[in-house]
Amino acid sequence: MRRYILAFAVTAITAAPFAAQAATGKEIVVEQKCTKCHSIKAEGVAAAEDKPTIIDLSGVGKDHDVAWFKGWLNKEIERDSIVKKGEKAKHKIAFKGTPAELDTVAAFLKSLTKK
Numbered sequence: 001m002r003r004y005i006l007a008f009a010v011t012a013i014t015a016a017p018f019a020a021q022a023a024t025g026k027e028i029v030v031e032q033k034c035t036k037c038h039s040i041k042a043e044g045v046a047a048a049e050d051k052p053t054i055i056d057l058s059g060v061g062k063d064h065d066v067a068w069f070k071g072w073l074n075k076e077i078e079r080d081s082i083v084k085k086g087e088k089a090k091h092k093i094a095f096k097g098t099p100a101e102l103d104t105v106a107a108f109l110k111s112l113t114k115k
């Protein structure tokens with residue numbers, strides 16, 4: 001019995017740091033529900049809903065740099081809307097993950113260079 005408890009404790013302690021980091025950019029996109037409005041077809045990420053307003057982010061890394069993605073996702077950047085012609089727009093939602101997750105997602109978006 002004692003040995004089992006010890007084994008469990010060791011597992012819990014060693015597994016914890018991995019559980020805390022881990023998430024890849026792709027996983028964060030799903031966890032943060034970006035898929036309510038976006039797909040990333042080139043990466044096999046489907047949108048959560050089938051609606052005409054879904055914007056595919058495949059290839060988006062060719063258009064912007066990492067700093068832009070971070071500012072955009074924090075709603076700090078306004079630019080010409082890609083959906084409402086002639087209007088300025090900020091992103092729909094502000095990023096709710098951690099700063100480390102924002103770094104990961106921004107780098108992931110930058111890596112999306114294939115349509």
Ligand code: HEC
Nearest residue numbers: 032033034036037038060080081082083084089092093109
């Ligand atoms: C409620 C809907 C919604 C959600 C959720 C959402 N977005 Fe968006 N996103 C939009 C809309 C709408 C635009 C286009 C805004 C415009 O140009 O008018 C956009 C634009 C973008 C762009 C710029 C695309 C380009 O071609 O310039 C990126 C990158 C992006 N979103 C990433 C994300 C990420 C990452 C998440 C999750 C953290 C997310 N979005 C969650 C609605 C959403």
